[in-house]
Amino acid sequence: MNAREAVERLYGGEVTGVRRAGGAIFLVSLASGEAVIAKEGVGPGATAAEAAGLRWLGEHGDLPTPRVHGHDDQWLVMQYVPPGPPTPEAAEAFGRNLAALHQRGAEAFGCPPPGGPADAWMGVAPMRNEASPDWPTFYARHRVLPYVRDCVDQGLFTQDEAALFEKLCDRLGDLAPAEPPARIHGDLWSGNVHWAADGVWLIDPAAHGGHREGDLAMLQLFGTSQLQTILGAYAEGAQDQGVPLADGWRDRVPLHQLFPLLMHAAVFGGGYARQALSAARACLR
Secondary structure: OOHHHHHHHHOOOOEEEEEEEEOOEEEEEEOOOOEEEEEEOOOOOHHHHHHHHHHHHOOOOOOOOOOEEEEOOOEEEEEOOOEOOOOHHHHHHHHHHHHHHHOOOOOOEOOOOOOOOOEEEEOOEEEEOOOEOOHHHHHHHHHHHHHHHHHHHOOOOOHHHHHHHHHHHHOHHHHOOOOOOEEEOOOOOHHHEEEEOOEEEEOOOOOEEEOHHHHHHHHHHOOOOOHHHHHHHHHHHHHHOOOOOOOOHHHHHHHHHHHHHHHHHHHHOHHHHHHHHHHHHHHHO
């Protein structure tokens, strides 16, 4: 099935044009004048995970997410949101509203969104969402060690280097403050912060119950427009809600960047492996 057929079957209407918008994403025009996005999943469960994540993150309206029109095992059809410019006003609203979204919470660390599969994806990498008793257990078992083992199998880490990550996992309870599980986007790099005319929309989530500092660390990994305004507004919003960020949250950025760095290393190779090692060493100093 192609993008045209997917839209006709999952949403309906006469398709008048299909344009590739990047990778496996297509902008599909309809005779009604509407445009929608058709996105092909990267693997089993990918479309179901993304659809569930979009609904969960957008449930209370803290931050908008594209409306899901339909999905099957291969395709996801959703609302098209035209892009807009990044502005300080939109960045400030985004930061404060992200703090509110995180406080919606989750049933447990590692839990998938309601209706979402346990075996999900972050980009093109498989990712396991499984409820865990606490954040250190979840982060070690499902976010750090599987990708370390994958990197060892690929020859990217020696056994001694792998042991460094294992040592870090043993100390996670001391390195990060205990907090209740937050409702997080999970892959909040700049490409998934969609600037529109009415502010920031969240797209392409890897949503799960996680540590809120994880989303803040992802915003900083590859750089995000208006970053300092976003982070400042987030901190103020969390303070106003009575749940201020724990002291030292900026120093813990490398800890929360470990997972995306390891995942990128497993998929793309050596440069990310070196960055992950540097982050682990920084955490253990």
